[in-house]
Amino acid sequence: MAKQRVEGSFVALITPFNRDGSIDFEGFRTLMQFHEENGTSAVLIMGSTGEVSMLTPDERKQIVRETMKLRTGKTLFYYGCTGTTTETTIDYVKQAATEGADGAIIAAPAYICASNEDIVNYCLEVANASAIPLGFYNNPPRVKTDLTTPDLLRLAEHPNFAVLKESTTRVGQVAQLCAAKPDMSLMCCCSPNLGLVVPMMALGGHGTANMTGNIIPQEMAVISKPWSNDGDAFNCREAWLHNLPMLHFAYSKTNPVAIKSLMQAVGLPAGSLRRPLRPLAPEALRVGLDIVRDLELDKKYGYSLRPGLAAAE
Numbered sequence: 001m002a003k004q005r006v007e008g009s010f011v012a013l014i015t016p017f018n019r020d021g022s023i024d025f026e027g028f029r030t031l032m033q034f035h036e037e038n039g040t041s042a043v044l045i046m047g048s049t050g051e052v053s054m055l056t057p058d059e060r061k062q063i064v065r066e067t068m069k070l071r072t073g074k075t076l077f078y079y080g081c082t083g084t085t086t087e088t089t090i091d092y093v094k095q096a097a098t099e100g101a102d103g104a105i106i107a108a109p110a111y112i113c114a115s116n117e118d119i120v121n122y123c124l125e126v127a128n129a130s131a132i133p134l135g136f137y138n139n140p141p142r143v144k145t146d147l148t149t150p151d152l153l154r155l156a157e158h159p160n161f162a163v164l165k166e167s168t169t170r171v172g173q174v175a176q177l178c179a180a181k182p183d184m185s186l187m188c189c190c191s192p193n194l195g196l197v198v199p200m201m202a203l204g205g206h207g208t209a210n211m212t213g214n215i216i217p218q219e220m221a222v223i224s225k226p227w228s229n230d231g232d233a234f235n236c237r238e239a240w241l242h243n244l245p246m247l248h249f250a251y252s253k254t255n256p257v258a259i260k261s262l263m264q265a266v267g268l269p270a271g272s273l274r275r276p277l278r279p280l281a282p283e284a285l286r287v288g289l290d291i292v293r294d295l296e297l298d299k300k301y302g303y304s305l306r307p308g309l310a311a312a313e
């Protein structure tokens with residue numbers, strides 16, 4: 001039986017914090033409604049954009065419990081469940097399943113720099129223990145391990161692996177994966193520096209697993225729509241080129257520094273970054289605010305531009 005595919009814009013959400021550093025669950029509610037209203041197909045809660053490595057285990061489980069209460073069924077809820085070991089990853093996946101999550105995303109555990117074979121086996125062990133669909137985030141810039149096409153196709157053979165979020169620097173791997181037509185959603189990171197989005201969408205990709213959708217959700221929904229005709233292709237190209245300044249800005253600092261600083265500046269619930277991460281300096285934030293103004297995002301989404309500089313000072 002074919003797996004249920006995730007298609008379109010799969011946004012990696014920031015984690016909003018209150019002034020005292022606690023999780024802002026009302027902020028989560030606002031963000032979920034924002035994405036439902038603006039074409040986001042699925043959200044990833046507690047990915048790297050959500051500062052997951054700086055959340056405590058108790059906070060991670062609390063976020064799953066509380067945000068699942070916000071699920072309406074209009075948007076798929078996936079959770080970042082990578083732990084430091086195979087056992088902790090399985091524990092996070094099982095908790096997400098118990099709470100009713102639509103799926104979980106895992107990556108290679110950070111810092112250990114494991115071999116590809118070790119990571120493939122880790123993924124398969126987690127998949128064997130999972131009651132919900134899984135996605136794999138191939139993210140060598142963060143974890144060093146970089147799975148190749150044969151490695152990823154091995155994962156695709158497992159009935160529980162339904163999504164690939166690809167972030168390798170090898171653009172040619174996109175073509176190899178699309179040509180193989182594995183039974184899983186093929187998505188890629190929205191960073192324009194990697195150059196993966198347009199090739200993957202042109203060759204049959206199912207969408208993007210992106211973080212720029214935190215600030216331009218409608219635009220990322222257009223860019224992420226699978227191509228079924230030339231209209232989809234031209235719309236993707238136009239939206240990509242028009243929004244390229246924002247795409248570059250979003251990756252101008254380590255994720256999620258730029259996007260979260262800008263969200264706070266325009267009035268979206270975001271809160272501070274967890275230390276040692278620091279918000280953008282005022283001059284860097286001005287660049288983002290100028291892009292918001294130039295693209296007329298303030299008019300489209302009702303963003304405020306006045307409090308931005310004060311937020312960074």
